Amino acid sequence: MKTAFATEAPRHRGKKTNMRIRSLFIFLLFAALVLVSPGAMAQAGKTYAITGAKIYTLAGPPIVNGTIVIKDGKIAAVGANVSVPSGAQVINAKGLEVYPGLFNAVSQVGLVEVGQGEPGTVDLNELGDYNPQIAAATAVHPASEHIPVVRASGITHTVSVPGGGVISGQGSLIHLAGWVIDEMLEKKSAAMVINWPRLAPQGGFGGGGGGFGARRQPFSELKLEYEKKVAELTDWLDRARHYAQAMEKGSKENFTRDEKLEALVPVVKGEVPVLVMTNDDRDIKNAVEFCEKQKLKMILGGGREAWKVKDLLKQKNIPVIIGRTHALPLSEDEPYDKPYSAPGELAAAGVKIAFATFDIEFVRRLPNEAGQAVGYGLSHDEALKAVTINPAQIFGVDKELGTLEQGKIANIIVTNGDPLELQTDVRYLFIKGQLTSTDNKHKQLYEKYRARP
Secondary structure (H helix, E strand, O other): OHHHHHHHHHHHHHHHHHHHHHHHHHHHHHHHHHHOOHHHHHHHHOEEEEEEEEEOOOOOOOEEEEEEEEEOOEEEEEEOOOOOOOOOEEEEOOOOEEEEOEEEEEEOOOOEOOOOOOHHHEOOEOOOOEOOOOEHHHHOOOOOOHHHHHHOOOEEEEEEOOEOOOEEEEEEEEEOOOOOHHHHEEEEEEEEEEEOOOOOOOOOOOOOOOOOOOOOOOHHHHHHHHHHHHHHHHHHHHHHHHHHHHHHHOOHHHOOOOHHHHHHHHHHOOOOOEEEEEOOHHHHHHHHHHHHHHOOOEEEEEOOOHHHHHHHHHHOOOOEEEOOOOOOOOOOOOOOOHHHHHHHHHHHOOOOEEEOOOOOOOHHHHHHHHHHHHOOOOOHHHHHHOOOHHHHHHOOOOOOOOOOOOOOEOOEEEEOOOOOOOOOOEEEEEEOOEEOOOOOHHHHHHHHHHOOO
């Protein structure tokens, strides 16, 4: 018995060892697959060729019956006489049109899932009024159900921004496809978001706030609050400049890191723009004056009354990211169609404009918001630029995005018509050079209830 036990034990231990080795091998293989995601593996060797389409590069005249080649996530070639590489997956786009992917300049994509009644699905605001260290990218949820819905409308990238307070944090430029945020991220700090203190009274026709029985705050109180907020904002910027000097010239032994001031250093150096959110013309003028004095690179966000100060914005070379055109006038004295016509007025004055929805509910309607302005004075070419190349230029990524040119990131849409028209469908969608599904929850529910008995 002892001899039998002695001879069997080594075989048993050998089986255990083999099982451990196999388990370790499987674990390592699984880890490798996680680290090299399906998207990354597909992108590494996949080449596509879109042929026979009318290509709107937005860098020149349309190319009739053109070809665009996509390789390793970039546009490898585009033109009328481009040869198709051997082994490329060919998409016959005869009768279709090709455009750069649309850019929603400011949104809440990835930060809000259910906006009303479910605070656990909203990661938009941080506690406190000054949070420059917060970057939207750290809170973006890549598996959000909103993302497939948004990109089905041809929107391939957006700047997702935090909210709340005076300095909300950093808006992050993300692509709308990827397993994890690292695959989606294009620019972590695209702009520092500042909610400009209001000097204009709250409420107003179509402007929200107020209401019957609500106390209308006296101007004297508004002014005191406004001056306090501006003084606080000035103090933060001054401290950031002193912090920058300490970083460069101070003794490391006596240096204490401050993440908030550190995040503001690129802002005061002019390396990161400030996205100043405000609507009233008086507030806009005050914000422009403040940013000029502080030597900040300003982008105006919202700008419902920017048309009233369009000459000032042109003179100071300040771009405007316009909110939804499908909106009520800001005051009862404005024409009913002012939200429709304001983009055209700004563009005619020479102000660079981009369109944005600033929310999560209407992000997918971005192309139609731009299209609405075309019927009220904005040229079709300018409307297209305002959802493609203009926002790319405003955020300093026009070398990578915004037009269909060799070497740029292949964010591309193939449509059956004008993307600004409501009835147009996106037939094919590429994000970072990968053919991306247009399937989404809205489409699934439509098909489910359309097929009901």
